[in-house]
Amino acid sequence: MKELSKPAETDKGLGQHLQAPMQRRSFFRYAGATAAAATLLLTTSCDDDDDGPMNPPMEGTVNLGSADVGILNYAYAxxxxxxxxxxxVVAQSASALSTAEMDVMKDLMAHEVAHREFFKAALGNNAIPALEVDFSSINFNDKNSVLSTARTFENLGVAAYNGAGKLFTDTGVGLTYLLLAGKIVSVEARHAAAIDDLIAGGNRFGEEFIDSNGLDRALMxxxxxxxxxxFIATKIDFSNLPK
Incomplete structure (x- = not known):
């Protein structure tokens, strides 16, 4: 596997957007643009190096792969x-959400699409195919259904990145991926807080996911x-992921 170039950071940009108190949407748009730009800064994709022996794929499933490639595909999924x-949500929930709420949904959509395309570009030929989703349990015409599902996805995403970080290799390109995953999980946490704000008007911040040490949960x-x-119709085989 080949190493990714690291995006340059300066003391301008995001900090300027956070200085003004009423510019949440400006921040969201900046963060989405930054994630999209990161994709363009990839000098190479993961190549087809052998990551070691793998279990044979199960019929009718998508195998995530092994080692760092497997973890990247896990995040990509x-x-x-x-x-x-x-x-x-953006396509179907206009009648259920206010204009302000829909604006937040559009910003979150832009971020998640940028994250998806980032991992797709990073994985190159090792990327799993597009998954088939199943949202039949979600009522996109009901505000509570939309926001509760968004809350579930965002907090699950935070826990997933927290749990997966230690599975990357601890040298070379694995550390680069870990750094990038850390930047993405911070955005996912901001998403979770934004959804909590829409649900309860700033009266809660996902405190039930934080332990007595002040740490967010981590899930394998x-x-x-x-x-x-x-929510995923495609069967996923993760048996080759690092333990």
Missing amino acids: LEQLEAAFYTA PEAVLKAAAP
Whole structure:
């Protein structure tokens, strides 16, 4: 596998957007544009190096792969799910959400699509195919259904990245991926807080997901994919992921 170039950071840009108190949408749009730009900064994709022996693929399933490629595909699968959800919300939920709420949904959609395309570009030929989603349990014409599902997805995403970080290799390109995953999980946490704000007007911030040490929860891939399974029609084989 070949290493990715690291996006340059300066003391301008995001900090300027956060200085003004009433510019949440400006921040969302900036963050989405930054994630999209990161995709363009990839100098190469993962190549087809052998990551070691793999279990034979199960019939009718998508195998995530192994080692760092497997973890990237795991993240890619989750970002596909989130991007598909917010795309459906923007297309179908105009009657259920206020204009301000829909503006937030559009911003979150832009972020998740950028994350999805980032992982697709990083994986190159190793990327899993597009997953088939199943949103039949979601009522896109009901505000509570939309927001509660968004809350589930965002908090699940935070826990997934927190749990997967330690599975990357601890040298070279694995550390680069870990750095990028850390930047994405911080955005997912901001999403979760934004959804909590829409649900309860700033009276809650997902405190039930934070332990006595002030740390957010972390879930391993098996638990995350089990929770996400009702929304993904494609069967996912994660048996080769690092443990």
